[in-house]
Amino acid sequence: MAKPNVGAWAVAALLGVAGAAAPLAAAPQQPASPSAYAGQELRDIKALSPEDVRALEAGEGMGLAKAAELNQYPGPRHVLDLAGPLALTGEQRASAERLYAEMRSEAVRLGREILSLERGLDERFRTGALDEPELARLTGDLGRLQGQLRASHLRAHLRMRALLTPEQVERYQHLRGYGSAAQPAHEGMHHDAMHQAAEQPAHGAAR
Secondary structure: OOOOOHHHHHHHHHHHHHHHHHHHHHOOOOOOOOOOOOOHHHOOOOOOOHHHHHHHHHOOOOOOOHHHHOOOOOOHHHHHHOOOOOOOOHHHHHHHHHHHHHHHHHHHHHHHHHHHHHHHHHHHHHHOOOOHHHHHHHHHHHHHHHHHHHHHHHHHHHHHHHOOOHHHHHHHHHHOOOOOOHHHHHHHHHHHHHHHHHHOOOOOOOO
Protein backbone atom coordinates (compact mmCIF):
# COMPACT_ATOMS: atom_id res chain seq x y z
CA MET A 1 0.00 0.00 0.00
CA ALA A 2 1.47 3.37 -1.10
CA LYS A 3 2.35 5.83 1.67
CA PRO A 4 0.48 9.19 1.52
CA ASN A 5 2.55 12.04 0.12
CA VAL A 6 2.45 14.35 3.12
CA GLY A 7 4.76 16.85 1.44
CA ALA A 8 2.41 17.20 -1.53
CA TRP A 9 -0.54 17.79 0.76
CA ALA A 10 1.33 20.51 2.61
CA VAL A 11 2.26 22.26 -0.61
CA ALA A 12 -1.33 22.06 -1.84
CA ALA A 13 -2.63 23.48 1.45
CA LEU A 14 -0.21 26.39 1.33
CA LEU A 15 -1.16 27.15 -2.26
CA GLY A 16 -4.84 27.08 -1.32
CA VAL A 17 -4.33 29.52 1.52
CA ALA A 18 -2.28 31.80 -0.69
CA GLY A 19 -4.91 31.64 -3.42
CA ALA A 20 -7.68 32.53 -0.98
CA ALA A 21 -5.69 35.45 0.40
CA ALA A 22 -4.84 36.87 -3.01
CA PRO A 23 -8.30 38.42 -3.69
CA LEU A 24 -8.23 39.98 -0.21
CA ALA A 25 -4.88 41.58 -0.85
CA ALA A 26 -6.01 42.83 -4.25
CA ALA A 27 -9.29 44.28 -2.93
CA PRO A 28 -9.22 48.07 -2.43
CA GLN A 29 -9.25 49.31 1.14
CA GLN A 30 -12.65 50.54 2.29
CA PRO A 31 -12.66 54.23 3.32
CA ALA A 32 -13.08 54.97 7.00
CA SER A 33 -16.51 56.12 8.18
CA PRO A 34 -16.79 59.89 7.60
CA SER A 35 -16.86 62.11 10.66
CA ALA A 36 -20.15 63.61 11.77
CA TYR A 37 -18.29 66.92 11.42
CA ALA A 38 -17.59 66.40 7.71
CA GLY A 39 -18.46 69.57 5.81
CA GLN A 40 -18.40 71.76 8.90
CA GLU A 41 -14.79 72.70 8.13
CA LEU A 42 -16.28 74.99 5.45
CA ARG A 43 -18.21 77.07 7.97
CA ASP A 44 -17.32 80.67 8.64
CA ILE A 45 -17.24 79.85 12.36
CA LYS A 46 -16.50 76.15 12.70
CA ALA A 47 -18.29 75.64 16.03
CA LEU A 48 -21.53 77.35 14.93
CA SER A 49 -24.01 76.49 12.20
CA PRO A 50 -25.38 79.29 9.98
CA GLU A 51 -28.65 78.94 11.91
CA ASP A 52 -26.80 79.43 15.21
CA VAL A 53 -25.14 82.56 13.85
CA ARG A 54 -28.43 84.03 12.64
CA ALA A 55 -30.11 83.28 15.98
CA LEU A 56 -27.33 84.96 17.96
CA GLU A 57 -27.44 88.00 15.69
CA ALA A 58 -31.22 88.26 16.06
CA GLY A 59 -31.34 87.71 19.84
CA GLU A 60 -33.48 84.57 19.50
CA GLY A 61 -34.05 82.17 22.38
CA MET A 62 -32.22 79.11 20.99
CA GLY A 63 -33.80 76.98 23.73
CA LEU A 64 -31.83 78.81 26.42
CA ALA A 65 -34.95 79.40 28.52
CA LYS A 66 -36.31 75.83 28.54
CA ALA A 67 -35.76 75.55 32.30
CA ALA A 68 -38.33 78.33 32.69
CA GLU A 69 -40.62 77.72 29.72
CA LEU A 70 -41.16 74.04 30.54
CA ASN A 71 -41.77 74.74 34.23
CA GLN A 72 -44.75 77.07 33.73
CA TYR A 73 -42.85 80.35 33.35
CA PRO A 74 -44.14 81.84 30.09
CA GLY A 75 -41.88 83.95 27.90
CA PRO A 76 -42.87 87.48 26.81
CA ARG A 77 -42.57 86.76 23.09
CA HIS A 78 -45.06 83.88 23.16
CA VAL A 79 -47.32 85.69 25.62
CA LEU A 80 -47.59 88.54 23.11
CA ASP A 81 -48.27 86.06 20.31
CA LEU A 82 -51.14 84.66 22.42
CA ALA A 83 -52.38 88.02 23.73
CA GLY A 84 -55.91 87.41 22.45
CA PRO A 85 -56.51 83.91 23.84
CA LEU A 86 -54.86 84.92 27.12
CA ALA A 87 -57.07 88.01 27.37
CA LEU A 88 -54.16 90.28 28.28
CA THR A 89 -55.05 93.63 29.73
CA GLY A 90 -53.58 96.75 28.20
CA GLU A 91 -51.15 97.04 31.08
CA GLN A 92 -50.06 93.41 30.75
CA ARG A 93 -49.48 93.80 27.02
CA ALA A 94 -47.41 96.96 27.53
CA SER A 95 -45.32 95.25 30.23
CA ALA A 96 -44.76 92.18 28.05
CA GLU A 97 -43.68 94.37 25.13
CA ARG A 98 -41.23 96.21 27.37
CA LEU A 99 -39.83 92.97 28.78
CA TYR A 100 -39.36 91.49 25.33
CA ALA A 101 -37.69 94.63 23.96
CA GLU A 102 -35.26 94.79 26.89
CA MET A 103 -34.43 91.08 26.67
CA ARG A 104 -33.93 91.16 22.90
CA SER A 105 -31.70 94.25 23.03
CA GLU A 106 -29.46 92.61 25.63
CA ALA A 107 -29.48 89.28 23.77
CA VAL A 108 -28.45 90.90 20.48
CA ARG A 109 -25.56 92.72 22.20
CA LEU A 110 -24.35 89.56 23.94
CA GLY A 111 -24.83 87.50 20.79
CA ARG A 112 -22.57 89.83 18.82
CA GLU A 113 -19.90 89.66 21.50
CA ILE A 114 -20.10 85.85 21.50
CA LEU A 115 -19.76 85.74 17.71
CA SER A 116 -16.74 88.03 17.83
CA LEU A 117 -14.99 85.82 20.38
CA GLU A 118 -15.90 82.64 18.48
CA ARG A 119 -14.40 84.11 15.30
CA GLY A 120 -11.27 85.06 17.22
CA LEU A 121 -10.93 81.56 18.69
CA ASP A 122 -11.47 80.01 15.27
CA GLU A 123 -8.89 82.29 13.65
CA ARG A 124 -6.24 81.57 16.27
CA PHE A 125 -6.63 77.83 15.82
CA ARG A 126 -6.52 78.26 12.04
CA THR A 127 -3.28 80.23 12.11
CA GLY A 128 -1.72 78.40 15.05
CA ALA A 129 -1.34 81.67 16.97
CA LEU A 130 -2.69 80.32 20.25
CA ASP A 131 -1.15 79.30 23.54
CA GLU A 132 -2.75 77.92 26.69
CA PRO A 133 -3.08 81.24 28.59
CA GLU A 134 -4.80 82.83 25.58
CA LEU A 135 -7.05 79.79 25.21
CA ALA A 136 -8.06 80.03 28.87
CA ARG A 137 -8.84 83.74 28.48
CA LEU A 138 -10.97 83.29 25.35
CA THR A 139 -12.96 80.33 26.61
CA GLY A 140 -13.44 82.02 29.99
CA ASP A 141 -14.84 85.11 28.29
CA LEU A 142 -17.09 82.95 26.11
CA GLY A 143 -18.42 81.06 29.11
CA ARG A 144 -19.17 84.29 30.94
CA LEU A 145 -21.05 85.77 27.97
CA GLN A 146 -22.99 82.57 27.32
CA GLY A 147 -24.04 82.52 30.96
CA GLN A 148 -25.18 86.13 30.75
CA LEU A 149 -27.14 85.39 27.58
CA ARG A 150 -28.98 82.50 29.17
CA ALA A 151 -29.68 84.53 32.30
CA SER A 152 -31.16 87.30 30.16
CA HIS A 153 -33.67 84.92 28.57
CA LEU A 154 -34.53 83.22 31.86
CA ARG A 155 -34.96 86.53 33.66
CA ALA A 156 -37.53 87.65 31.08
CA HIS A 157 -39.58 84.50 31.79
CA LEU A 158 -39.30 85.03 35.53
CA ARG A 159 -40.59 88.58 35.28
CA MET A 160 -43.29 87.66 32.77
CA ARG A 161 -44.91 85.12 35.05
CA ALA A 162 -45.16 87.68 37.84
CA LEU A 163 -47.36 89.78 35.55
CA LEU A 164 -49.86 87.00 34.75
CA THR A 165 -52.69 85.51 36.74
CA PRO A 166 -52.60 81.79 37.63
CA GLU A 167 -55.47 81.28 35.17
CA GLN A 168 -53.50 82.91 32.37
CA VAL A 169 -50.46 80.74 33.13
CA GLU A 170 -52.65 77.64 33.00
CA ARG A 171 -54.21 78.81 29.73
CA TYR A 172 -50.73 79.45 28.31
CA GLN A 173 -49.72 75.89 29.17
CA HIS A 174 -52.73 74.55 27.30
CA LEU A 175 -52.24 76.79 24.27
CA ARG A 176 -48.58 75.80 23.98
CA GLY A 177 -49.46 72.12 24.17
CA TYR A 178 -47.58 71.39 27.37
CA GLY A 179 -48.74 68.38 29.34
CA SER A 180 -50.80 67.06 26.42
CA ALA A 181 -48.68 63.91 26.26
CA ALA A 182 -50.08 62.76 29.60
CA GLN A 183 -53.55 62.08 28.17
CA PRO A 184 -52.47 59.67 25.40
CA ALA A 185 -50.29 57.83 27.93
CA HIS A 186 -53.29 57.46 30.27
CA GLU A 187 -55.44 56.25 27.40
CA GLY A 188 -52.75 53.77 26.45
CA MET A 189 -52.65 52.33 29.99
CA HIS A 190 -56.44 52.03 29.99
CA HIS A 191 -56.38 50.25 26.63
CA ASP A 192 -53.73 47.79 27.85
CA ALA A 193 -55.75 46.97 30.98
CA MET A 194 -58.90 46.35 28.92
CA HIS A 195 -56.95 44.17 26.49
CA GLN A 196 -55.47 42.08 29.31
CA ALA A 197 -58.92 41.64 30.90
CA ALA A 198 -60.36 40.45 27.58
CA GLU A 199 -57.62 37.83 27.26
CA GLN A 200 -58.39 36.31 30.71
CA PRO A 201 -60.80 33.33 30.59
CA ALA A 202 -64.20 33.83 32.12
CA HIS A 203 -64.84 32.33 35.57
CA GLY A 204 -65.72 28.63 35.25
CA ALA A 205 -64.77 28.43 31.56
CA ALA A 206 -61.88 26.11 32.31
CA ARG A 207 -63.93 23.83 34.54
